[in-house]
Amino acid sequence: MALSGTVDLSRAPATDRLRPVRLWLYAVAALIVLMVVVGGATRLTESGLSITEWKPVTGTLPPLGEAAWQAEFEKYQQIPQYQQINRGMSLDEFRTIFWWEWGHRLLGRLIGFVFLLPFLYFLWRGLVTGPLRWKLGGLFLLGGLQGAVGWWMVASGLVGRVDVSQYRLATHLTLACVILAATVAVADGLRPAGARPAAPRLSAPALGVWLAWALFVAVLLQIFLGGLVAGLDAGLTYTTWPLMDGHFIPPAENLLVQQPAWRNLFENVLTVQFNHRMMAYTVLALVVANWLALRGSAASGRATWLVGLVTAQALLGILTLIHQVPIDIALAHQFGATLVLIAATVHLRRMRVGG
Incomplete structure (x- = not known):
């Protein structure tokens, strides 16, 4: 019997039972x-x-008192970023950047607690069993890995350079988005059966599933490329659209100026930004193809939403570029990427199960 004032989840209707978990x-x-x-x-x-x-x-605790703040500031003064870029920064200016990074790390810790404590509770109540237990356990391990990758990224900027490695930044961002997609996919899979629409009436269902997979992979790849752009500050160069330095497709000798050639994909500012642009066009083409393939099906509404989200995201990307990365538009662009990823994840999962 449930304790007074609590809900006995074990006796809830089957269709409702996993709603708290979802x-x-x-x-x-x-x-x-x-x-x-x-x-x-x-x-x-x-x-x-x-x-x-x-x-x-x-x-978890910030510096408490002036002596603690001064000690943190002195540690920062030992790294190349301060010595080569921010030399002469005041303690108050240091506090400003410190609070951003501290808040970012605190939020990561908060997510860990918000995940772990309810997870243990749901295990205790018997709501999380079988494959779901392993899926959620895997998500928790991925979260721990993300924390380690975050420090691995920061460590790359403490010696020998004034910023973090674009390779590690892109990896950190992409892993966060993989965790986001996996979390949304698991949650969406817990919807009660009555909330799931009938299978789409497609003449070629395999085409719809293939396009959904292609779109999901392309969105993740585009996020990785966006991480490279951010890591190289590539958005501050070639700030015209649709041409780059007077070309829609820059000359090959400029795109492949570094040797070996593969380094251009990760280290050549021109190539990195060009690839990000081309992948944006690819994602847009995929959502339009997806919309055309799903017209008249139960999935047409999702396909229409995807077209709208990707179009808005592309416009935000263009505005971020031509205005040389103002923080408000740039953050809206980053937020938009998560919305596109969530929509692509839900679309793929439901196409795979015929919903």
Whole structure:
């Protein structure tokens, strides 16, 4: 018998039983979106290297008192970013960038607690069993890995360079988005059977599933490329659209100027930005093809939403570029990427199960 004032979840109707788990996962997903946006702000304000140590437990508290603030500032003064770029920064200016990075790390810790404590509770109540238990356990492990990858990224900027490695930044961002997509997919899979629409009436269902997969992969790849653009500050160069330095497709000798050639994909500012532009066109083409393939089906509404979201995201990308990355538009663009990813994830999962 349930305790007074509580709901006996074990006796809830089958269609309702996993609703608390589903809502919890949606809340976790919302926090991950916030984490991605705050991470973008940390990057844009050049705050990511202000905390030079990884203290998973004691780092929860900010500096308490002037002596503690001065000690943190002195640690920052030892790294190349301060010595080569921010020399002469005041303590108050340091506090500003410190709070961004501290807030970003605190939010990561908060997500860990918001995930772990309800997870343990749902295990205790018997709501999480079988494959769902392993899926949620895997999500928790991915979250821990993301924290380690975050420090691995920060560590790349503490010695020998004034910012973090674009390779590690793109990896950190992409892993966050993989965790977001996985969380949304698990949550969407817990909808009661009555909430699931009938299978789409497609003449070629395989085409719709293939396009959904292609779109999902392309969106993730585009996010990775966006991380490279951010890591190289590539959005501050070639700030015209649709041409880059007078060309829609720059000359091959400029795109492949570095040797070996593969380095251009990750280190050549022109090539990195060009690839990000071309992938944007690819994503737009895929959502239009997806919309055409699903007209008249139960999935046509999702396909229409995807076209709208991707179009808005492309416009935000263009505005971010031509205005040379103002923080408000840039963060809206980063937020838009998470919305597109969520929509693509839900679309793919429902196409795979015929919904």
